[in-house]
Amino acid sequence: MDELLQEFIAETRESLEAIAGEVVAWEADPADRARLDAIFRFVHTVKGSCGFLDLPRVGRLAHAAEDALAAVRAGERVPDPALVNAVLAIVDRIGAIVAAIDAGAALEALGEEALIAALDPAYQGEKGIVPAQPATIQRGQSRSIRLSVDLLDRMMNGVSEMVLVRNELAHRLAESGDQAFEGALDRLSHTVAELQDAVTRTRMQTVDALFSALPRVVRDTAAELGKQVTLTIDGGDVELDREMIELLRDPLVHMVRNALDHGIETPAERRAAGKRDIGRLAVSAHQSGNRIIVEIADDGRGVDTERLVAGIVSRDPMRDAELRALSPQQRLELMFEAGVSSRDIATATSGRGVGMDVVRTNVEQIGGSIALLNRPGQGLTVSIEVPLTLAILSAVVVEGGGQTFALPRQAVHEIVATAAGATRIDRIGDGRIVTIRDRRLPLIALDEVLGLPVRDPALLAVLEVPGGSYALGVDTVIDTEEVVVKPASPAVMRAGVYAGMTLPDSGHPMLLLDAAGLAEVSGLRFSRIDRVEEEAPPAAVEEAGIEALLFEDIDGRRRAIPLAAISRIEPLPAASVHQAAGQHWLSSGGAPIRLVSAVALRAPADGWSALRLPEELGGAAYPVREPIDIVRLPTDIAPAAAPLAGVALIEGEAIELIDPLALGAMPAAPRLCLLHGAEAGWMEIFLKPAIEAAGYRVVRQLAPGEMAEVALAMDGEEEAGVETGRLLRLGRTPADPLYRYDRAAVVAALEEAA
Amino acid sequence: MSARELHLVGRLGGRGVLFPATQVRRVVDIADIVPVPHAAPAVRGLAALRSRVVTVIDSWRVLDLPSPPPGRHRAVTTAVDGHVYAVLVDDLEDAEPVEVVPLPPGTALGESWAAIATGSAVRDGEPLLAIDLARLIARVG
Known part of the structure; x- marks a missing residue:
């Protein structure tokens, strides 16, 4: 909110400066329509922002002036000098209040009623006299300035270029063997790195910038469609590259509209389906490593894949057999096919705007991915995953077929040596399968895919792509490096296996491999659905009271935990849990996460889920057999011993309620x-x-x-x-x-x- | 079409060619080329020019001519949609203002040449083909 307020102050100040001239001109000639319009626009904008920012004083002033000016614009009122004076006094007062807000000072509301009253044509006060000038307020020390985005982009490009020059310099110096400049070069490297970091941060914006428009979109769309929807927004404080935010704006709005239009049913349909009248839409953002995941989850009817297939077949009967053979998930993926309109996805209302294929292309162009989780009759969750920033990437440099390539660090799950005996490679059909610690993965060799001289791969990089994993055989791994990624030309991108290019210290250009592209070119097909996190049930906000998640615990009993104590719910593959030092740990890419439970822990069975507790509660994971439902806790809770907060009667059953604090207080960091x-x-x-x-x-x-x-x-x-x-x-x-x-x-x- | 405009005069596949000076950024010699496996054959690879990475275009392949062996080659660089390309040539002579006129009626250039030619000019009695670099790059495939 602070950021929005700062923006409002900066904007209002700029507009005030801009309309200062208009004000004077209007005073000279009250009949001048263009001036009138400019001032009208100003008060109108201020009024709009005030409602949003909860600034009722300024809002009232702006509203009154807007009404008076609207009457003039409609020809209902003649702009006499009294009116001009009254409006100008209000514009001045708005400026004074905004300056006071910025300075953090209080400004007495003295005489504001009189200012508003002076707008009334029947006003009997001292006509023709400008109300007292507002008290002089010391202008607040502005802690923010507005910069054009172009300037930021130029700075970013400049810094990227500087990194490259530094690399070249380092390379040349290393070649010459001259040690004299080593100290200076180190200092330069350090400074450039700091600068790069700072510039990267100037480009970061909170996702709020993206989410703030959604309440309005939801309200308008729902009203238009005669539906009732509660929107929950979570994770608006997650930061993301400004460019990413811009690129995500359209896909997000499109998804939200789709959810309302095609996902959430009308109140009557919902009642018939045994749901609450009011639909739920949950939009959330969270960071995972250097990726951001934005989820749009609704509790509507989900996607009718039968209808989707029928729609395509009606236009293209030749595909009937092919489409009938698809699995439900593959059928869902048809949503992303070019030319499939949202009319095929649901029913009545016309599909609008761009298709899902365009949304997916846009997301993939910025190095992101999009995944769907369909629960027919219960809703659809769309996850959009994008990298934090576009320009700088942590890369693993590998060699295959005698050439070096960069792989995005993010895509590399692990690297395994084939010689260590822990792997087994089998031919299957024309393909190969590698077994690594009981996990079977398709194997492709980098040199083979690229048509380079083929050798037996010495190392396997396990790569994660949307929907699955595969092993990429390479000759060696050279090192890890931070690289500045430059977009490659279309002639290079058409190869389908590259994500960009970079110029490392060596001075030789290096290609950045696209893990998904390599899989695609090699004919590996993954369903994009498998990997999707289970959706955290959307939280309702329209009623007061504590909500809790009812779940089936690992001992088979039903228990509940306050919803606020869960940051998300994710699948808990049995293979990801290990026992060490007398504890159970969940390893999911980052640091190991401790498993906690109200009962004795044991190795998980397949199909379990993990309730992830927020960082404040130790970030641990609570394994459950199955999340059941969101329930509202009664006010009467019988006490019980830790880690239980008590026992509550829910739907006639005594349910133990977990005290998340008692869990988080449990011992030992890894x-x-x-x-x-x-x-x-x-x-x-x-x-x-x-x-x-x-x-x-x-x-x-x-x-x-x-x-x-x-x-x-x-x-x-x-x-x-x-x-x-x-x-x-x-x-x-x-x-x-x-x-x-x-x-x-x-x-x-x-x-x-x- | 009657104004004399500055062009670079060069040779490509043994033929005299002209590149409009407005399209050419620099004339460079390119030796170290990093191949781009799996890309179209006419993409010779990537090269670093100062701190900039350019896509090197095998012009002979674009024109269905035999490519000369790897080694140091002369190239003109040009920018298309923000990407810089180095277009390899046999040789470049100099820059001079010439008047490019439409080709004589009935001239058969062959499909590849025709797709990139904009006209011709005569210098010292030799006809030179004016080439549009953007169209040449668009033919890379």
Whole structure:
């Protein structure tokens, strides 16, 4: 809200400066229609913003002036000097109040009623006299300025260019062997990095900028369609690159409209379906690593895939057999086909605007993905996932077929050596399948896909793409690097396997691979649905009282937990849970997450879900067999011992209510493992998943005061300054005591060190 | 079409060609080219010019002519829709103002050449074909 207020102040101030001239001109010639219109627009805009920002005083003034000016515009009133004076006095007063808000000072509301009264044609006060000038307010120290977006873009481009020049310089210096400029170059690198960070942040905006328009869109669309909808917005404070926000604006509005138009039913239909009259629409944003996920979830009728297929077949009967053979999820994907209008997706009202294919293309163009979760009769959840920023990317540099390529770090789940014996590769048809720790993945070789000289892959990069994972065989992994991604020309993009290009320190251009494109070109087909997170049931806001999630706990009993204590619900694959140090841990890409429960924990069965608790409550995960429903808690709750908050009677059944604070208070943070030295980046890629699975939190740098239980370093590397309980040294050859590719031995050594 | 406009005079596939100076950013020599596997054959690869990465176009492939072996080649750079391309040529001579006129009626250029030619001019008795670089790049496929 602060940001919006600042914007309002800045805008109003600018408009006041701009219309100062109009005011004078109008005073000179009250019949001048153009001046009148300009002033009308100003008070009208101010009035609109005030309602939104809850500034009733300014709003009342602006509203009164707008009414009077509207009467003049309609020809119902002649603009006499008394009216001109009264309007100008109000414009002045608005300026004074805005200045006071900005300065954080209070301005007495003295005489504002008189200012409004003076607009009345029947006003009997001192005609022709301008009401007292507003008290002089010291202009607030403006903490923000408005910059044109072009300027920010130029700054960003300049910094990106600077990074490249720095890289080239570093490369040349390294080639010449001249050490004289090393210090200066380091300083330059440091400064450029800071600048890059600062400029990146100037481009960040909260998602609120995107969400703030939604209440109005929902209200208008719902009214137009005769539907009732409650909108819940969550995560508006998540920050995102400004450019991303702009690019997401249209897809988001489109999705929201679609949900209202085709998803949520009319009150009568809802009643008939046993639902509440008022539909729910939940729009939320959350950050996961360097991706942002925006979810639009409705509790409407979902997508009728039969109808979708029938619609396409009616236009193109040749496809009948092909479409009939599709799975329900594949049929759902048909929504994204070009030319499929939303009329096929639902019923009556006409499809409007762009099709889903355009939405998907737009989202994919910015490196994002879009996924659908359809629950026929119960609603549709659309997840749009986009990277935080466009320009700078953490990349893994790999070599295949004698050429180096960059892979987005985000897409690389882990890297496994084929020689370590932990993998098994089988031919299946014309394809290959690799088995890594009981997980079977399709395997493609980078050199083969690209038509380069083929060798047996030495390393497999497990890549995650929308809807699934696959292994990409490469020859070597060189390192990880922050790269400035430049868009590649259409001639290059048409290859279908690249996401862009970059110029690293080496001075040789490098292509950035597109994990999804490689899969596509190789004929791997993933359903985009499999991976979608289970939707957190949308929270209702229209009634007072505490809402709780009713779920079936892992011991089969039904329990409830306050809804506010859950940040989201996600699937809990059995394979992602490990036991270490007497606790259960969930590893899902980032640091391991502790599992907590009101009952004794055990290894999960398939189909369980995890209730993720917010960071304030320790960020732990509560495993459940199944989330059941959102219930409203009665006011009478019988007390019970921790971790229970009490027992509540819900639908005639005594339900234990979990106290989230008691769960969060449960002991122990994960142990810390420090990756030390120049090869820390390598270790992060190769070993991090395994170390995390062993119950450690993995860092490359200790926070002040932190001490690692274990540190890993390469043989012969400095250990100065390593604050650690124990140091494990990794060897470079299989003959060494702890060979770095021998993951099992490394994990065993870690267990021993604990 | 009667005004004399500045053009770069060069050779491509052994033929005399003209590039309008307004389309050409620089004349460069390109040696190090990073290939772009899986792209169209006429995409020779990427090259770094100072801190800028350009897409190198194998003009001979665009015109269905045999490509010369890898090595150092002369190129003109041009920008299309914000992307910079280096278009390889046999050689470039100099820049001079010439008057480009429509081709003599009935001239058969062949499909590839016809798609990128805008007209011709005569210099020292030799006819030169005026080439539109944007159209040449659009033919890369």
